[in-house]
Amino acid sequence: xxxxxxxxxxxxxxxxxxxxxxxxxxxxPILDGIDAREAEISERMKEAAQTKAKxxxxxxxxxxxxxxxxxxxxxxxxxxxxxxxxxRDALLAETxxxxxxxxxDWQAHLEEETRKYTxxxxxxxxxxxxxxxxxxxxxxxxxxxxxxxAHHLCExxxxxxxxxQRAAGDGPEAVIVSHDALSKTAQDEMTAQLGAxxxxxxxxxxxxxxxxxxxxxxxGGAQLSWTVDTYIEGLDALMEEQFAVIPDAKVPSHxx
Amino acid sequence: MTLTPDQIIVFVAWGISVNATVxxxxxxxxxxxxxxxxxxxxxxxxxxxxxxxxxxxxIVLGIQGQxxxxxxxxxxxxxxxxxxxxxxxxxxxxxxxxxGFQPPTASLSTTTALALSVLVAVPLFGIGSRGVVGYLxxxxxxxxxxxxxxxxxxxxxxxxxxxxxxGNIMSGGxxxxxxxxxxxxxxxxxxxxxxxxxxxxxxxxxxILATVYISSATAATKPAQPEEETQ
Numbered sequence: 361x362x363x364x365x366x367x368x369x370x371x372x373x374x375x376x377x378x379x380x381x382x383x384x385x386x387x388x389p390i391l392d393g394i395d396a397r398e399a400e401i402s403e404r405m406k407e408a409a410q411t412k413a414k415x416x417x418x419x420x421x422x423x424x425x426x427x428x429x430x431x432x433x434x435x436x437x438x439x440x441x442x443x444x445x446x447x448r449d450a451l452l453a454e455t456x457x458x459x460x461x462x463x464x465d466w467q468a469h470l471e472e473e474t475r476k477y478t479x480x481x482x483x484x485x486x487x488x489x490x491x492x493x494x495x496x497x498x499x500x501x502x503x504x505x506x507x508x509x510a511h512h513l514c515e516x517x518x519x520x521x522x523x524x525q526r527a528a529g530d531g532p533e534a535v536i537v538s539h540d541a542l543s544k545t546a547q548d549e550m551t552a553q554l555g556a557x558x559x560x561x562x563x564x565x566x567x568x569x570x571x572x573x574x575x576x577x578x579x580g581g582a583q584l585s586w587t588v589d590t591y592i593e594g595l596d597a598l599m600e601e602q603f604a605v606i607p608d609a610k611v612p613s614h615x616x
Numbered sequence: 617m618t619l620t621p622d623q624i625i626v627f628v629a630w631g632i633s634v635n636a637t638v639x640x641x642x643x644x645x646x647x648x649x650x651x652x653x654x655x656x657x658x659x660x661x662x663x664x665x666x667x668x669x670x671x672x673x674x675i676v677l678g679i680q681g682q683x684x685x686x687x688x689x690x691x692x693x694x695x696x697x698x699x700x701x702x703x704x705x706x707x708x709x710x711x712x713x714x715x716g717f718q719p720p721t722a723s724l725s726t727t728t729a730l731a732l733s734v735l736v737a738v739p740l741f742g743i744g745s746r747g748v749v750g751y752l753x754x755x756x757x758x759x760x761x762x763x764x765x766x767x768x769x770x771x772x773x774x775x776x777x778x779x780x781x782x783g784n785i786m787s788g789g790x791x792x793x794x795x796x797x798x799x800x801x802x803x804x805x806x807x808x809x810x811x812x813x814x815x816x817x818x819x820x821x822x823x824i825l826a827t828v829y830i831s832s833a834t835a836a837t838k839p840a841q842p843e844e845e846t847q
Contacts, residue, residue, distance in 0.1 A: 381652075
């Protein structure tokens with residue numbers, strides 16, 4: 361066992377060289393590589409954290425936007441619903457108004473039709489009544505209807521003389537209005553009768569096609585008449601009674 | 617039978633005899649350097665490390681961890697020194713199983729050189745850490761009476777380092793050679809396996825003790841020294 365000091369010196373030099381070589385090619389590259397990798401990992405983790413923060417911020421922003429959109433959508437839905445309801449109500453009101461108008465028009469039309477039908481019925485009834493009366497008078501008494509009416513009025517004038525004179529006053533003219541022209545006989549009878557009651561009054565005979573069949577006497581403020589209207593009204597009352605007995609017979613079917 | 621590779625002259629250049637200790641030291645140096653260069657060249661932080669690089673990282677980080685457990689502070693320069701001690705001794709001892717290889721650590725000259733390097737490194741690290749006065753004061757602690765004892769302790773530590781490593785490796789090689797001549801088929805293999813284990817342990821002990829010595833010289837307060845392992 362001996363120490364070779366030359367070898368010791370050589371080994372010392374070798375060891376120092378090895379320290380330098382390993383420092384150069386082993387420790388520094390390895391440790392620097394580890395440090396670089398740790399820095400890279402740290403940088404990536406930092407970037408990941410930043411990216412995550414950005415993603416979370418974006419997510420939060422999107423959530424806010426989504427909530428705002430939902431809120432806006434809800435508001436728009438409510439607004440549209442309100443508008444639709446208002447429009448529906450307006451349309452319904454307009455439709456109701458139109459229906460009411462149509463119903464009123466229809467009612468007016470119905471009443472007009474009823475009035476026309478009633479008037480026509482009146483005329484037909486009056487015509488029939490007059491024709492029947494006239495025929496009955498002609499067949500049974502050989503007299504005209506107007507003569508009988510004039511005779512009837514002359515009788516009434518005689519019976520109501522004081523009242524007529526008081527109501528007529530000093531009437532200068534008496535007007536006898538009839539639907540058809542009176543016969544000569546009837547005119548003479550009425551002239552004689554009215555001249556007896558109102559000697560100062562002049563007489564004038566007129567015809568009025570719109571007037572109901574019959575005779576009307578006007579003198580001053582008094583009026584005395586006989587027309588078939590009273591009879592027609594009696595006929596109406598009778599028919600009303602009959603219609604009341606028969607359901608749904610009041611309005612003629614053709615009016616609908 | 618040669619007890620030390622110093623006695624084996626491999627070649628003579630310019631009148632200087634180059635023995636096996638130096639040659640095999642160069643072999644170990646070349647092996648470590650080339651392997652390190654091959655593995656660590658073109659390292660990129662964004663590329664996953666290869667298996668070899670990972671192996672080197674495990675070794676370097678293991679050494680760094682052991683040093684940090686002793687010093688409790690970052691010590692990159694100490695890593696270079698103690699790490700090289702460990703790698704050189706361990707590689708030399710492990711290559712003992714290669715036929716024809718003479719481990720340089722089986723030479724008392726090599727272990728003496730390594731011990732001398734530790735002996736020089738301790739005051740250098742101490743002066744670098746505490747300054748010249750601060751380091752020299754440590755020889756007067758706890759009192760100036762202890763100065764000769766501290767100086768003797770310093771040298772004896774180096775001598776013990778050198779003798780321990782040399783004795784272990786040399787004896788392992790001698791025993792293997794003796795057993796090879798007595799029972800050449802079975803026992804040398806077992807002794808070689810044990811020699812590998814012993815070689816690694818001795819490399820660890822040498823590097824750890826060197827680290828402890830340097831750390832105690834550089835530390836502000838002396839850490840508790842682990843018990844020195846004996847043979």
